[in-house]
């Protein structure tokens with residue numbers, strides 16, 4: 001593992017966790033999970049534990065990745081308007097989050113090990129998507145490597161502006177469709193193929209893998225990192241994305 005990726009992992013599992021993670025710690029469990037704190041009453045100010053099934057877990061991970069896609073889309077727009085206004089370190093942080101949380105964990109440790117093989121074995125319409133989804137994972141990693149290489153400099157080089165904007169937009173287009181097909185076709189097919197009892201065991205397994213990969217609270221740490229990136233780019237106010245009224 002290279003130093004930068006190690007640093008980001010550290011950031012996600014420890015430094016990036018911070019107060020929010022401590023506040024969130026031990027408040028979430030997956031369906032069927034026998035977590036250590038399951039029988040404990042929530043402390044004052046804590047929320048009741050909520051169940052997160054394996055499929056829901058995958059989908060909320062998509063939520064983090066979609067927020068990176070929003071950063072990419074906004075970055076592409078700003079690059080074309082005024083490339084000097086684009087902070088390359090924010091793009092680098094977003095691409096690293098996508099790499100560590102999306103590619104190295106969500107794709108490589110969960111989808112490619114558990115979801116895709118089970119769907120491929122089960123007869124059904126979802127099977128035909130698996131090879132394309134795998135190819136898109138591979139293409140995504142190529143693009144992420146490119147984004148990381150271009151964003152290492154303090155400023156985006158002028159001859160990289162248009163190629164970078166195009167790479168960002170094509171990545172967004174691909175991954176929005178990719179995640180939508182997984183949410184609506186692949187994950188339901190996987191749930192049907194695996195069945196009830198094993199789904200509970202899968203929830204536990206996914207939790208173990210998340211802890212191995214990130215320590216406690218990988219999702220919450222990734223969420224906090226995403227918040228920081230959005231704030232640094234002035235993208236944290238949801239209302240700024242409310243569409244204008246249609247023409248009358």
Ligand SMILES: [Fe+2]
Nearest residue numbers: 107111133182
């Ligand atoms: Fe995927």
Ligand SMILES: [Fe+2]
Nearest residue numbers: 106111179182
């Ligand atoms: Fe996915």
